[in-house]
Amino acid sequence: MKRIKFPPSISTVVMSDSLTPLSDPDPPVGASPPFDHAKADVILRSSDGIDFRVFKLFLSLASQFFETLFGLPQPAEGTSTDIEIKDGLHVIPVSEDSRTLDSLLRFCYPCTLAEDPTLEDFREVVDVLEAARKYSLDGIERAICKALFKPKILEVNSLRCFAIACRTRMQDECVLAAKYTLREPLVPKWFEEIELITSTEFLSLLTYHRKCSNALLMLNDDLSWIQIEYSQRNAIPWIVARNSSDNHCGCPLSSPARRLFGLCTAQWWEDFMNSTFLDLGDKPCADTIRSNVEKAIHTVRQRNCRSCSPTVPAAMREFGTLLMKKLEELTSEVSFPIIDTHVRCLIYRLYTRSSWTWSFDI
Structure with a gap:
């Protein structure tokens, strides 16, 4: 040597x-x-x-x-x-x-000499992604992203994926992961990758989460969308506590302030709506609606109403599907401020570190 x-x-x-x-x-x-x-x-x-x-x-x-x-x-x-x-x-x-270098180089080598590595550890993914971006390995970066940002992974690891996307400055993946984080509470449990993001990025995520929750409140405050969807009260007798003869079925009614087609709604349905939108304030996602629909069905079955018990399960699941559709429409209108976030992050990183050090020549 x-x-x-x-x-x-x-x-x-x-x-x-x-x-x-x-x-x-x-x-x-x-x-x-x-x-x-x-x-x-x-x-x-x-x-x-x-x-x-x-x-x-x-x-x-x-x-x-x-x-x-x-x-x-x-x-x-x-x-x-x-x-x-x-x-x-x-x-x-x-x-x-x-470990990082080995994975990175295997991506660079022909498949006849080295198979692409299997990246299962989130920290390893972050390190390889950062290295791929640093060395302008665009094709490798896309391959890693394709493997990581899949629905099955995002459903379970949305916050971790969000942190990785922020750290590696992948805008599209960051927005996608942010949408999946709506399945998590507004204030999530600690996760290791939170150390990868700045306070600005985390605040942007919380703000996005809150905006999505607030966008749904109108659905509970104004029930006109239900009347537009169902057209007439005969289409929703179970909501307004009517039997097949269009008479009151016997289920307790809500306050006169809550009416559909001029009729008070059933108290159990009123409770369902209030409970659902309270939970949506914390987790504005379809799973929240599904869970509350099943709880409402269980409540109605326990009441043994001859009119409601047979019809409510199918009708409520159909209503839940409608509510999930409305949720998707409203939350999709809420944009995640990814551009401004990354501009701030870039400025921060320019002040705190440099990407490369120039010291050797080959």
Whole structure:
């Protein structure tokens, strides 16, 4: 192993947020296949001291960044700046750890030499995404996003996906994840990835959540949309507590202030509406409506009303579907302030850190 001196005026991109030491307390070790090839023409050294012997061609084809980097002129020997040479190859220190670098490089390599990695850990996804963006690996970035931002994953990990989207500044995915977070309470439980986002981004999410909840209140304050949908009271006898003869079925009625087609509604339905919209204030999503519909059906069955008990289950589920449709219409009109959020984040990051440090030349 030897070192070549570079002149101070010559510099190259070190793909890190800070200078990486040229030597570590422990000697670097080689990476596992396929990043141990004897005919490789450059070495990438991870932050935890693992040497990846790779081919410039594969990285250059995957990224214009690498193509430009490897195309820089070679410095002459006898210069005053150190760069390590190992086995006749230039060693480039990077800020990524070996786990992240291994996943990133597998995406760059042909499938005949390395299969795409399976990214299951959310932190690992964040690290690989950030590295892909830093090195302009656009195709890899899209592949990771496609795998991560799927409905099944978003339904369970919406907040974590939102944090990842914010951290990696993916606007479309950020908006998509924000919509899925409506399934969570307004003030969610702590999650590890919350440390990835700024207070501004989190406040924007809470504001979006509250706006969606407020947009639904009109559906409970003004029932005219129900009359428009059903046209006449005979279509909703179960709501206004009427039997098949259009007489009062016997179920308790709500206050005179709540009327449909000039009639007071059933008290159980009034309770359903109030309970549902109270819950929608915290979780403005379809699941909230489904849950309250089933509770209302259970309540009616317990009352054993001869008119309502047989008809309410199917009728209420149909009404729930209508209410979910209205929810989707109103919440879709609420925009998430993603552009302003990311502008502020960009300014913040420009003040607190730089993307790359220029220190070596190849």
